[in-house]
Amino acid sequence: MAKKLMIQGTMSGVGKSILTAGLLRVFKQDGYRVAPFKSQNMALNSFVTKDGKEIGRAQALQAAAAGVEPSSDMNPILLKPMGDTTSQVIVNGLPMANMRAKDYFAKKKSFIPDIVSAFDRLSEKSDIIVIEGAGSPVEINLRQNDIVNMGLAEILDAPVLLAGDIDPGGVFAQLLGTVNLMPEDEKKRVKGLIINKFRGDVTLLEPGLSMFKKYCDIPFAGIVPYVKLSLDEEDSVSKRLVTGKKIENSEETVNIAVIRLPFISNYTDFTIFENIEGVNLYYVEDAESLDRADLIILPGTKNTLSDLKWLREKRIDDKITCLAKKDVPIIGICGGFQMLGRSISDPDGQEAGGKEKGLSLLPVDTVFCTYKNLRQVSAFVPDLEGMYESLSQIQIRGYEIHMGESTGCGDAECVTTNDSVLGTYIHGIFDSPEFTARLLKILYDKKGIKREIPKIESAEVTREKELDKLADVLRQSLDLEMIYSIMQG
Numbered sequence: 396m397a398k399k400l401m402i403q404g405t406m407s408g409v410g411k412s413i414l415t416a417g418l419l420r421v422f423k424q425d426g427y428r429v430a431p432f433k434s435q436n437m438a439l440n441s442f443v444t445k446d447g448k449e450i451g452r453a454q455a456l457q458a459a460a461a462g463v464e465p466s467s468d469m470n471p472i473l474l475k476p477m478g479d480t481t482s483q484v485i486v487n488g489l490p491m492a493n494m495r496a497k498d499y500f501a502k503k504k505s506f507i508p509d510i511v512s513a514f515d516r517l518s519e520k521s522d523i524i525v526i527e528g529a530g531s532p533v534e535i536n537l538r539q540n541d542i543v544n545m546g547l548a549e550i551l552d553a554p555v556l557l558a559g560d561i562d563p564g565g566v567f568a569q570l571l572g573t574v575n576l577m578p579e580d581e582k583k584r585v586k587g588l589i590i591n592k593f594r595g596d597v598t599l600l601e602p603g604l605s606m607f608k609k610y611c612d613i614p615f616a617g618i619v620p621y622v623k624l625s626l627d628e629e630d631s632v633s634k635r636l637v638t639g640k641k642i643e644n645s646e647e648t649v650n651i652a653v654i655r656l657p658f659i660s661n662y663t664d665f666t667i668f669e670n671i672e673g674v675n676l677y678y679v680e681d682a683e684s685l686d687r688a689d690l691i692i693l694p695g696t697k698n699t700l701s702d703l704k705w706l707r708e709k710r711i712d713d714k715i716t717c718l719a720k721k722d723v724p725i726i727g728i729c730g731g732f733q734m735l736g737r738s739i740s741d742p743d744g745q746e747a748g749g750k751e752k753g754l755s756l757l758p759v760d761t762v763f764c765t766y767k768n769l770r771q772v773s774a775f776v777p778d779l780e781g782m783y784e785s786l787s788q789i790q791i792r793g794y795e796i797h798m799g800e801s802t803g804c805g806d807a808e809c810v811t812t813n814d815s816v817l818g819t820y821i822h823g824i825f826d827s828p829e830f831t832a833r834l835l836k837i838l839y840d841k842k843g844i845k846r847e848i849p850k851i852e853s854a855e856v857t858r859e860k861e862l863d864k865l866a867d868v869l870r871q872s873l874d875l876e877m878i879y880s881i882m883q884g
Contacts, residue, residue, distance in 0.1 A: 397430075397518040398882040399553040403528035403544055403585075405569035409560035410591045412453040413626065413865065414619070415527045416460040420866040421875065423462050427522040431457030434510045435472040435503070435529060435543040437482070439660035439697050440627070443794035447769045448488025449473060452663060453527070456627050460862045468513040472506055472542075474499070477658070477698050477746065487513070490767050493745075504540040507550065514551060523882065526553055533576035545581045554586045554881045556616055562592040567603060571610050586881040587616030589873070594621045616881075617873035624861050625670055627663040644687070647846070648675050649838045652688035654731070655680045657705055658698040661796070661822045664728055665692065667831060670857065672849045674835070682714035689838050690724045691715060693731025695822065699799070700746045703734050703753070712754055719756050724782065724838065725816045729797050732818035733761045736801065745798050756816045761799040768795050772821050776830070781814035782837060789830050793823030826854035 400418070404411045415431060422429045431454050442455035448467035458465040467488030474482040477493060484491045484499060487509055494502070517524055532544035541547070548555050559569040570588055577585070588611075593600065597618050604615060653665055655678040668676040677684075685691055693715070696702045706712040719725050727735040736759030740750040745763040753759075771794045778787045797820055803810055811817045825831045828851040835848050869875075 397521040397524045399524055399526060399551060400878065400882050401526040401528060401548050401551075401553040401555045403532050403548075403555050403557050405531060405557065405559040405566075405573045407530045409558050409569075410619075411527050411529075411558060412457070413624065414558055414589065414591065414869075415525050416453075416457045416626070416862065417865040417869040418873075418878075419457055419525050420460040420862045421869055422523050422525070423460070424866060428463075428520065429461040429523045429525065430463055430517045430521040431461060431469050431527065432514055432517060432524050433470050433527040433529070433543075434514075434547050435474065435506075436470050437474040437476065437529065439475055439658065440663055441473065441475065441661065441796060443769050443771055443796055444488065445771055446488075447771075449485050449490075449767075449769055449796060450488060452627050452661070456858070457525075457527075459858055460865075466517075468516050471509050471513040472503075475660075475697050478701070483697070489769075500537075500540070503542055507542060510542060510547070511550065526551065528555075531573065532557075532581070533573050535576065545577070545584065548581075548584050553584075554884070555584045556587045556589055556878070556881075557585050557613075558589040558591050560592050561590050562594070562621060566590055567607055571607070574611055574613065582613075585613050587874075587877060588613055589616050590618045592621040593618050614877070615874075616877055617869075619872045620868065622865070622868050624865060625666065625857055626861050626865070627666065627858075646842065647844055648673055649689045649835065649842065649844070650687055651676045651690045651692065652685055653678050653692045653694055654706070654711060656694060656696045656702040656730075658696045658702050660695040660697050661729070662694055664694065664822050664825060667825050667851070667854055667857075671831075671835070671851060673844075673846075680709065682709060682711045685711070685714050685718060688718075688723065689842055690726065690834075691718065693725070693727040693734055695728050695796075696730035698746055699730040699733050699739060700741060700749070700751055702730065703739065703751050706734065706754075716754055716756065719816055722782070722815045722841075724841070725756065727757075727816075727818040728824070729795075729820055729822060732757070732820060733759070733797075733799055733801060735759070735816060735818050736761055736803075739763070739799070757803070757810055757812050757818050759801045759803040759810060759818065761801040763799045766798075768797050768800075768820075770795050774821075776809050779809070779811050779817075781811060782841075783811050783817050785833050785837060786817075786830060789827065789833065791821060791824050791827045791830055793821040793826065795820045796822065823854075828853050 436451035440452035450470040454470040473485040559566040736753040741763040
């Protein structure tokens with residue numbers, strides 16, 4: 396049976412996912428067979444496994460850190476919000492139903508057998524499993540029937556490290572308040588505390604660590620410094636999605652605008668642009684911010700019809716149509732691709748039902764189905780004409796996650812029309828360096844930029860470098876001897 400370690404946090408956004416990934420990489424480097432586990436995840440950033448199952452993007456990253464193939468056992472329950480009170484519930488990698496929050500809350504304990512079975516399968520082939528919690532373990536209104544934090548720790552008999560985020564301030568209050576709201580049996584499971592995202596001289600924190608002992612006898616397992624990493628995040632609250640970023644006026648800079656849809660999903664499709672010199676990636680929620688864009692991207696969404704209506708309310712649809720007529724490059728991914736078509740129909744009420752007119756920039760009509768397309772893709776871009784001709788026959792890899800079927804799609808699910816508009820169902824298409832390099836050449840030529848295209852590193856190479864960097868940071872900042880002892884019991 397695998398040894399267990401659970402990472403919980405004082406709240407969402409403290410860095411649980413990244414700490415989990417980093418510890419997995421450390422243990423892998425130390426020669427252990429390791430795997431990640433998160434019983435229940437709520438995220439719109441998801442990933443498709445080789446066998447066509449859907450899991451949280453963070454668990455796919457953690458699997459990479461562990462050096463193993465991602466599987467649905469690593470994330471048996473995935474919730475994908477479709478509105479304020481409704482989510483699509485995905486069990487063992489496949490959609491089960493759309494459920495209201497209160498209905499899911501009443502039913503979630505019935506998923507414990509699925510959770511335990513998935514964990515047991517991982518345990519059979521692992522020496523260590525690092526388990527990630529969700530949100531805070533002391534949302535007292537959610538404690539009943541908990542299956543993701545202390546409830547799961549009890550089910551699996553796992554020791555817990557509790558992490559707090561010092562970056563916004565108040566970390567000692569976070570940690571103490573969380574511990575003090577726990578019943579005694581739960582407190583006993585917390586074997587160590589972590590302060591995450593510390594900036595500055597750690598010696599200045601030492602008096603606080605000493606004073607904290609008066610209030611709490613749980614030892615600190617380490618102070619992890621703030622470190623900038625180019626690694627996928629899974630939450631739509633990511634700082635990457637903050638709008639209002641300054642648009643570069645330089646004639647040598649390519650400005651790429653991504654529409655910040657309310658239900659944006661898989662925005663990690665675009666993180667490769669963050670690491671390319673001379674590219675300015677920014678997110679927008681208004682029509683005016685598109686005026687100086689050299690490329691506009693309509694991303695994926697978990698609620699295509701709702702976000703299409705939002706585009707119209709913001710008059711962004713009119714702006715995109717106007718700019719397309721002026722030959723500004725427009726690319727739609729998944730739900731964004733569907734919006735660029737002529738119509739979207741939802742006869743079975745997979746979202747809200749009904750039919751909506753699209754932007755009519757692509758000769759595509761989409762009908763939502765009762766089944767979900769989930770598959771990894773390796774294909775060649777079909778022969779294209781016009782602006783995107785140079786992308787023809789490039790090999791691309793990625794994955795599809797969508798409910799609809801669209802007419803007019805090419806062999807690689809790519810289409811183009813009106814010279815400047817391209818759509819695809821393939822998430823991760825920009826992670827293919829040759830595709831992105833040729834796309835940048837199109838944008839360079841259009842803007843009159845004469846310099847060479849910068850070298851584009853593959854997403855996999857960047858990820859591996861960043862995970863090793865993360866592991867180095869954790870080796871220097873965490874008490875690994877203490878952590879190994881905790882896992883030994």
